Amino acid sequence: MKVAITNLGTIVSGDWHSPFVQGDTVISHDGKIVSAGTANAAAVEACDVVIDAGGMTAIPGLIDSHVHITFGDYTPRQRTVGYLESYLHGGVTTSISASEVHVPGRPRDVEGVKALAVAAQRCFADYRPGGMRVIAGSVILEPGLKDEDFVELAKKSVSLAKAGFGAVKTAYDYAPLVAGAKAAGLITTCHTGGSSIPGSGAITGDHLLKIHPHVSFHINGGPTAMPDRDFERVIRESEIALQVCTAGNLRTTLLCGKLALELDAFDRFIIATDTPTGSGIMPLGILYTMAHLASLTAMTPEQAICAASGNNARVYRLDSGFLKTGHAADIVLLDAPDGGTQGTALDAIRHGDIAAIGAVVTAGVPRFVGRSRNTPATTRKARVAKSSVMQDFAAAAH
Incomplete structure (x- = not known):
């Protein structure tokens, strides 16, 4: 056409x-x-x-880089059908999985987390709810995963790996897992801030700088933010992408946006929603965050739009x-x-x-x-x- x-x-x-x-x-x-x-x-x-x-x-089209995909256009967290199609009516044309962590009874063993990621990737490879593109299949980093597992996943078209919900002793134990996933070509992400659901723990600036994922998920808090002093450290001492989410702390969203502009780190500043979660379903979430940043900081509307589109595309290696x-x-x-x-x-x-x-x-x-x-x-x-x-x-x- x-x-x-x-x-x-x-x-x-x-x-x-x-x-x-x-x-x-x-x-x-x-x-x-x-x-x-x-x-x-x-x-x-x-x-x-x-x-x-x-x-x-x-x-x-806006790219929501933090959506809690499960299977189909359904969220068990809010027991709602059709939310992805509804997000398309909020201008979101691509959703990226923040890992299939909300799948009921999700597996925690090595073979299980690999199978879950592959199944999710396959299910959304050609399925476009309402016309939306969905990048699904993010392996949840669990102890026991080896370098060869990440190579296997990459060969099976899984492109994402997430730290923050595994059965590690401390968050620092994610560092070798993230390194292995990176070496295989996966884009690595990490829960940031206070714990959110059972299995997650607090991850702050010290942890992020040791783990060094590609993306700090909801750096403004998901929903609880890390200490203010950590924002400048992460910006200055790393190349980690700074993802702010609607379902997080608004004050630290504005703080992170301000610092990204001042410290020449705006290429790494990206906007997402972190939904559906306990915060609910937010079809207009990205539009709200764009408006908050453009009306309450020195960020221009066009910069906010680019943070929700082109910046996300660069970080996630998309053609959109x-x-x-x-x-x-x-x-x-x-x-x-x-x-x-x-x-x-x-x-x-x-x-x-x-x-x-x-x-x-x-x-x-x-x-x-x-x-x-x-x-x-x-x-x-x-x-x-x-x-x-x-x-x-x-x-x-x-």
């Missing part, structure tokens, strides 16, 4: 170093972006679907997260919410409002055009101006 989005007011690239794309059109073909910026009339006319954005803002030629065609149309005081999506985010969503495209396919079922209505109206596809792209009514 070839899709054009035209009449855009602003295009946010996903790259905070160069956050805007000049022009008003994005064209995708077979799931990839073929042009972002300008396009001639013939290129637009050749598309199967043309979406008139009505002056809205295009951003890369950017509105650039050759990248995955995951695109969200944002606007100022109807009835608000601001005129554009970026101004609304800077003001602390939740941006309204007018359309979501994933893998080059429009999933809905018109209105998200979860955000306020948009001020402007996106519409399908042309379609040769036998499909209704309107969102389901409330």
Whole structure:
């Protein structure tokens, strides 16, 4: 399918170093972006679907890098079906597993944790709930895992490993496990802050610097934050990615964002939700965290968007997260919410409002055009101006 989005007011690239794309059109073909910026009339006319954005803002689909996937579009923690599809209506086009730790009766032996990770990866390899891409299968690091186990997992397409829920004597015992997973090419993550569920323990700056994972999960607390003094240490003394989550401590979210800007570490600053958990299901969680950061710190709205898209894509080695030629065609149309005081999506985010969503495209396919079922209505109206596809792209009514 070839899709054009035209009449855009602003295009946010996903790259905070160069956050805007000049022009008003994005064209995708077979799931990839073929042009972002300008396009001639013939290129637009050749598309199967043309979406008139009505002056809205295009951003890369948001990447939630901390979602507690289990199996299917179901969370046993909150006993809810369909939450991933609901997150797509919050602009999230990719969810990354924070390990399948919430699977009831999850195994804790070496073969069991390997099997769980492989099964989760396989189940979501081609399954797109509501059109969302899910990166699942994160092996939970347990004592007894060997270097050859991580090599085996990598060969079976498992790309993630998580520290923080294993039966270790102290958190420092994760260091060799993380090193082994890294050597096999896995992206390593680590629970940070106070304990959250049975099996987890407190992990602070001292632990992180010894373990040195790729990503400090919910560095702002999940939900309890580590001591304030540890934030600057982790930034200055490591290259660990700094993941802040909606279901954490807001004050330390703002602290971490401020330090990331001041200490030239913004490439490592990423936004996620850490849901579904005891904090609940948050379809608009990333939109809230973006608005909090842009309205309560010196962070610009476009920087907050990039932290939830391109920064995550770089850390997790994804082909999405950017509105650039050759990248995955995951695109969200944002606007100022109807009835608000601001005129554009970026101004609304800077003001602390939740941006309204007018359309979501994933893998080059429009999933809905018109209105998200979860955000306020948009001020402007996106519409399908042309379609040769036998499909209704309107969102389901409330």
